[in-house]
Amino acid sequence: MIHTNKPKIWYGGDYNPDQWEKSVWDEDLRMFKLAGIDVVTLNVFAWAKNQPDEETYDFDWLDEMMDKLHADGIGVCLATSTATHPAWMARKYPDVLQVDFNGRKRKFGGRHNSCPNSPTYRKYSVRMAEKLAERYKDHPALLIWHINNEYGGAGYCYCNNCEKAFREWVKARYGTLDQVNRVWNTAFWGHTFYDWEDIVLPSGLSEEWVGANGRTETNFQGISLDYLRFYSDSLLECYKLEVEAVKRYTPGIPVTTNLMGAFKKLDYHKWAKHMDVVSWDNYPRFNTPHSYTAMMHDLMRGLKDGQPFMLMEQTPSQQNWQPYNSLKRPGVMRLWSYQAVARGADTVMFFQLRRSVGGCEKFHGAVIEHVGHEHTRVFRECARLGAELGGLSSALLDARVEAKVAILFDWENWWAVEMSSGPTIALRYVEEIHKFYDALYRSGIAVDVISVEADLQRYDLVIAPVMYMVKQGVANKLETYVELGGTLITTYFSGIVDENDLVTLGGYPGELRKLLGIWAEEIDALLPEQRNRIIVQDATSGLNPEYECGMLCDLIHSEGAEVIAVYGEDFYRGSPALTVNKFGAGEAWYLATSPEEAFLRDWLPQVCASHGITPLVSAVPEGVETTLRSKDGQSYLFVLNHNADAVTVDLNGRSGVDLLTGLQLTCGEAELPGHEAWILKLH
Template sequence: MINPKKPKIWYGGDYNPDQWEKPIWDEDIRMFKLAGIDVATLNVFAWAKNQPDEDTYDFGWLDEMMDKLHANGIGVCLATSTAAHPAWMARKYPDVLQVDFHGRKRKFGGRHNSCPNSPTYRKYASRMAEKLAERYKDHPALLIWHINNEYGGAGNCYCDNCEAAFREWARARYGTLDELNRAWNTGFWGHTFHDWEDIVLPSGLSEEWAGANGRTETNFQGISLDYIRFHSDSLLDCYKLEYEAVKKHTPDIPVTTNLMGAFKKLDYHKWAKHMDVVSWDNYPRFDTPHSYTGMMHDLMRGLKDGQPFMLMEQTPSQQNWQPYNSLKRPGVMRLWSYQAVARGADTILFFQLRRSIGACEKYHGAVIEHAGHEHTRVFRECARLGEELGKLGDTLLDARVRAKAAILFDWENWWAVEMSSGPTIALRYVDEAHKFYDALYRLGIAADVVSVEADLSGYDLVIAPVMYMVKQGVADKLEKYVQAGGALITTFFSGIVGESDLVQTGGYPGELRKLLGIWAEEIDALLPSQRNRIVVPDGAPGLRAEYECGMLCDLIHSEGAEVKAVYGDDFYRGMPALTVNKFGAGEAWYLATSPETSFLQDWLSQLCASRGIRPLVRTAPEGVETTLRSKDGQDYLFVLNHNEDAVSVELGDRSGVDLLTGRPIDGGKAELAGRDVWIVKLHS
């Protein structure tokens, strides 16, 4: 469990008493106790309050609040407050200020407004973390450290400090200019570097420009890809400085920082190696597909080999930064909270506990709304959930999600795919991964979302959508997985480049060619208005005769792979659209185009059945989500109804007792109310 001082699913969230007068504090704690709140995150943005000048530190308010919370049975997730530097620091030490994409020096303002390679920022941030650790190392309320907040939430920095650090980063990565010139393909356009000092950051002043659909375009993908790696590493170095500062004094207190799901700027697989527990902030829109939220939970869980994670933030109802800030309908907050628990969360925390009265988050929801009392719909729903989590106790803590299918997700591949100068601006890496995840979700089949570094031996099916970049050793790893009996699926635009975004010559899909038993001659990019067809031979079980496809169409030739479907139109009519290659004891599939969603559901249903991968329940209508967590030999089946109305669910050969109501659930049909959940402790 995250910390044995609090052996239950933690319940609470961000609390900002520093924004309020003291008479409010006692009223807040009274209401926290009514709601079952037992953890508060403090000090997230209090750096300026804690350090009014270079030499003065004042933690009096924090001392008082730590003591007050502990006296009332509430533990503390203590943040280091370093996500926004104080105004005095920006005035006295302008090196902390970022320089933007167009070369303009920022002034003080906003948050995440610090240059990650500023010596001043690094010195004072790590010093603040250490002073907090020295002060509170023995405080009984301290449960976990929360470093900074939502790293990377502002623009990248292009200052002189970053440019100098980028040169050193590149020198460490490549060793010699000859190797750097090779990796960056600098013979193109006469870019060969003869001195490290000649290297400049890729920005709006050099290699990059703002393209369509919010993309950044670049002349040199290799340079820009390395800058993204460097920026992620720079912020990680800042995190590690604070991590080491608090660990020096509190080696047994876990440390985290809140991630943001599929956040493009930071390589979370790399970050997770330096986190004791993964935490993340979940803010779906009113219309976000439930499967997408599920995939984000699974992505976060997969960062540390399936270890349970923290839901660090969600809103009790409304959120304030989206174009249409809809209320969460009655029951939705509770349902979405249990969705997080179902997929591995061991905490349910909110932003925020009391709603702010000013600035840009004053209309962001809170447990205590502007009304200031407990007689609100939101508070009643929060109190109900708090009571239920209290009754669950430690039953689900450390329970693991079990899946026989996995989707490979790789940040560097994501960067490279969407930085490519072609073949289409319609290609979105996360969307392609979600298409497969959603198909499995609708089939009731669990899937982990894991790194290319993960151990694949426990999976019967591995899906690698758009594996454009094949990293060193990955092709060999996939060959061994399939040879041992696994089934691999990869798709169009795969096996194109290596880690420096240099094309693997000799024919696509490069290093995957032997495994897949194909080679790709050309790649056709279809306009949004254009479609082709996947034509399936008669007799293919569970599949229709044809399906629509589009966006990209690889023109492939079999080199031993069996052709399972072909294109129906255009000059490549009759060429393979879907192939499978027997390789050792397993099989490797190649889907050469982007199909309509029904194809993925039909195809994956048949493929999973052939691999012995079955849905968790016998029948569940659209909008019903199922997952399974296991602990000490006991299985817990979660069934969540995202529909507004009641539905009938049939568990099949499973039965048990719902932990929330004590009601027996047998294998026959049973009614699950709208926006309700079962947590079924299954009979063995």
């Protein structure tokens, strides 16, 4: 990450002075100092204020605030304000308005309400970015550009401009209609296209409908899959146009846009290639598993090859948009902030710094509450964290998380899995990924969450849950990885289709069949109340004799793979449920069914241990999270207690000084209070 003139973990968040009278500004700046805030995100939704009509640009308020912040030693993450177009634009140029799934033209309102293929939107958003970059290119407060905001938040557009652009996108991807008809398998139901104009967007007016469970269903997965690719690319093109505009004036200023974790609509692996630094907004619910939040941090870190990322938004306490918006209990905001730092964040930032007076986010938490002073629990906690981050200085900046285990995560595979018309509606890609991640998290084993394009050779173990789609070249890449000594684990419903969602003929798991040494003849989908059993064959394995399984059961035959466990029920009782195949110097595992959590918690640490991959601390207590960041030969061990009560932690022979308290912790056991953290600079 590029730190410019802020050689510490940045601390701050979104500030909207354009929503307040100037009399409030100086009081806010006074409290920013008290809280230790040194970076402010400005101008996120100020397009209407900056450009009241087609020809007029007015940045006087922004000039004044930029100068005030700089005078107070506060840097600026400057947004381009293009996430919501102004009302005059919608009235004068209706092409900027989106069309919904059912073909209805939207009116002005909401946010992220612009069609990404609108010539009007692209023209004026780029012009706004240029105006801002030209004006502030030499301003000393400018640290980083924040392009737009939370792209994709308003869903998809199905207007005529998008339809025309989709045809051009398809033409560029496939070249000829014959190829389009082949990869979309349009011979099915007699959907052959004879002219490019025959191609229409998949929507409620054509190939798609909303199923009983609220999930979008489709008659033609190939068409719908390409529309999702196209729409992600369309928004990315808007982003890139703004990036080009600001880079013309500020080539040395880094650029980002705030991502949203496992956000289904956009392929963030593609997006990250055009970001100088990844940033994201972290909003777990009060009952979100801590391992899921950790996985999202690791996913964001993995987008740019382990590079530290920005925590762009989190709430100091309450959120406003969830069904039940609980307060963060005392200490939790600080603890979750350190969870982000532990997993690679080099910033801790909030939405928002002052609570808005009206609108749907008026009850979203803020550093400065509606009472308007610093004498609140939330402000005191923010000020404590600000002081601590200041004390950490540059110790952790650019430190990397080191992992020997990787989990593959692929957006296009996610789309295809959940677009499939079978075998079960219960299959949720991210949930299946999380089952594997959670088992390793609870064991204290570090994990990178990476794309299929990443370098696999740095990892001893690669896990690819539900690898339904095997893209071109991926099977060969996995074979090379295993042949050279790597260990691969993949699962049920893997190796089924290619990148066009066409079934790979010749038997499941398709291109992975030789590597895995199995043939999957059939796939059984179990009802939610149905269960089967995994019966472990080797009594000396250290596993329990049996475990429950459900949802999906692949009926597989060994073609050279060793059978480790079998099914216990139904007509396929005794057939393989878990196999391992020796391949070159490595091995490839196939788990044919979705097991209960206990199986993964027992099995995965054993696989890791067999490759010398061990937890950072001994016998990680329930609710305790550990991770390690390292740079320049120095390692920092994070130990986070998510429990309200104190726990005893065995440091596994490690010792060091806690950067937060200055206390020396020696080898052996030590007590960590509830909702507290250690950052140990290891000896």
